[in-house]
Amino acid sequence: MLTADVERGTFRLRHATREDLPAVVQLLADDALGAGREAGQDMASYERAFDAIDGDPRHMLLVGELVPPGKGADTVVATFQLSFLPGISRQGAWRSQIEGVRVADTLRGQGIGNLMIQWAIDESRRQGCSLVQLTTHKTRTAAQRFYQRLGFEGSHEGMKLTL
16 A cells, blocks of 8 residues: 655555454553544444445455564554545535544654545545545644645634444
8 A cells, every 4th residue: 555664664554454453442542632532442332343344345454564564573653543434515526534543642743644634635536526625623733734734724613423
């Protein structure tokens, strides 16, 4: 999918497997917001979600691995989900939705997030999407600046209702 040299080794982006779920959950839980949302002890709900994503070609769960120089061990250090959504608005345009973007905090600022989002944008074009959308929590100001540098605009007010 994507391979690039970064400061601490070789970064590889690939489709996630079930075996990656513990690392993905850990990445999701590794901040103040995620720590309260991601229990991680019972993997059954994560496995059901993974099966639904993996079984639908319109959804991808991706992980980024880092292979340090001179070592053979790959470590999952990043993740995100990319979904392709049909729509009636915008003249029947398809759009992609980027969710759950995480990079291990020790590796932030090294271009890994940029590599992932640029790949997602390119893949969205390949899939015929005319719009890429994402949400980020209002408290994640660094993430907002990051997405703005990549050309994303805060054009809408996102709302959620927890059920």
